[in-house]
Amino acid sequence: VNPYYLRKLVEHDEKNLARRLQDSVGIDFCSNDYLGFSKDPVLKRNILKSLEGVDSGSAGSRLLRGNNSWVCKLEEELASFCKTEEAIFFPSGYQANLGLLSAVLDNKTMVFSDELNHASIVDGIRLAGAPKTIFPHSDIEALRRALQTADSSLRKVVIVESLYSMKGDQTPLKEIFEIVLAYNAELIVDETHATGVYQSGVTQSLGIQDQVLATIHSGGKALGVGGAWVATSAMVKDYLINFSRPFIYSTAPSPMVAEALRCAVQFWKEVGEERAFVAKEKARDLRKDLSMFMSESSMSGDGLIVFLTLNESALAIEWSERIREKGLDVRAIRYPTVPEGHAGLRISVHAHQSPVDLKNLVNALKRLVLEC
Numbered sequence: 207v208n209p210y211y212l213r214k215l216v217e218h219d220e221k222n223l224a225r226r227l228q229d230s231v232g233i234d235f236c237s238n239d240y241l242g243f244s245k246d247p248v249l250k251r252n253i254l255k256s257l258e259g260v261d262s263g264s265a266g267s268r269l270l271r272g273n274n275s276w277v278c279k280l281e282e283e284l285a286s287f288c289k290t291e292e293a294i295f296f297p298s299g300y301q302a303n304l305g306l307l308s309a310v311l312d313n314k315t316m317v318f319s320d321e322l323n324h325a326s327i328v329d330g331i332r333l334a335g336a337p338k339t340i341f342p343h344s345d346i347e348a349l350r351r352a353l354q355t356a357d358s359s360l361r362k363v364v365i366v367e368s369l370y371s372m373k374g375d376q377t378p379l380k381e382i383f384e385i386v387l388a389y390n391a392e393l394i395v396d397e398t399h400a401t402g403v404y405q406s407g408v409t410q411s412l413g414i415q416d417q418v419l420a421t422i423h424s425g426g427k428a429l430g431v432g433g434a435w436v437a438t439s440a441m442v443k444d445y446l447i448n449f450s451r452p453f454i455y456s457t458a459p460s461p462m463v464a465e466a467l468r469c470a471v472q473f474w475k476e477v478g479e480e481r482a483f484v485a486k487e488k489a490r491d492l493r494k495d496l497s498m499f500m501s502e503s504s505m506s507g508d509g510l511i512v513f514l515t516l517n518e519s520a521l522a523i524e525w526s527e528r529i530r531e532k533g534l535d536v537r538a539i540r541y542p543t544v545p546e547g548h549a550g551l552r553i554s555v556h557a558h559q560s561p562v563d564l565k566n567l568v569n570a571l572k573r574l575v576l577e578c
């Protein structure tokens with residue numbers, strides 16, 4: 207094997223940035239299973255029942271034989287969930303961002319992208335070869351200035367996440383939407399971590415889902431299954447079917463995944479809002495407990511994600527290991543997932559975490575803070 211690979215791995219390790227696959231053991235404080243859907247026995251039973259007779263594979267891309275009744279039924283359900291004209295299904299949120307952005311952006315479109323946008327957004331913009339302005343995180347004045355001074359011959363598209371995946375904070379979406387309207391730009395909102403936690407997303411909660419270009423939703427987080435979709439107008443869906451290369455040149459996801467996701471959305475309609483409410487109450491209590499011994503400035507997030515900034519990667523690894531020894535699964539988040547020097551612990555609060563587990567987590571963190 208070429209020594210290049212080993213050299214790169216050693217360099218990575220020396221910076222405390224090496225990743226290893228770890229067993230999923232201990233109480234889950236790190237996954238995105240916010241509502242406990244991925245292990246819910248009722249949802250699993252519903253899925254198993256409805257999979258009877260569903261094909262295991264799609265056998266082709268959507269434009270060949272991969273367009274089956276299951277995926278069409280799913281897309282109808284997803285559009286109704288999002289209250290949009292249409293939805294278009296993708297194998298994952300990563301591919302949905304690539305599929306959407308590579309198609310709607312081009313070298314004559316100026317993109318305005320929040321500095322903390324997810325890697326799949328960054329990669330989608332790169333794939334499109336679009337010129338971009340990265341604005342400071344959720345800084346609406348900086349966004350306004352950038353739009354004001356942009357080349358007027360270019361189309362303008364603003365891309366944000368409604369709820370940031372690592373820091374867990376909500377973007378000021380209403381204000382951003384107003385700025386976008388004022389400067390005649392278009393808006394794309396990644397709703398991955400808000401889907402199922404704030405209805406289908408914050409865009410829908412604000413009632414502006416018909417006025418944005420598109421929203422991106424993952425079926426693998428609060429909905430506990432997998433797959434993803436872009437919610438949009440009939441016109442943009444038609445455009446993506448014609449111009450989105452990741453959509454066109456890839457085997458359509460298994461109809462089994464499509465059917466399972468449809469069951470999850472139906473299940474959400476029965477229990478989703480109540481579970482999201484319970485989880486938000488738990489997150490609020492956790493923040494209150496942590497604020498007894500941690501500074502406001504070291505904690506971010508205002509929903510179900512609590513991010514504790516420790517800055518140094520080595521410290522984030524050490525704290526995560528110490529907490530994991532207590533049977534609580536909290537992971538270190540490091541560059542490039544967060545900017546350099548902003549490493550920390552990302553705690554995700556779930557509806558089904560018990561008061562004892564949450565108390566144990568608070569105690570474990572308190573001990574680490576006191577030892578510091």
Ligand SMILES: Cc1ncc(COP(=O)(O)O)c(C=O)c1O
Nearest residue numbers: 298299300324326371398424426
């Ligand atoms: C904001 C954001 N967008 C997109 C994705 C990709 O979604 P998926 O995991 O479904 O590929 C993620 C994944 O964590 C994300 O956080």
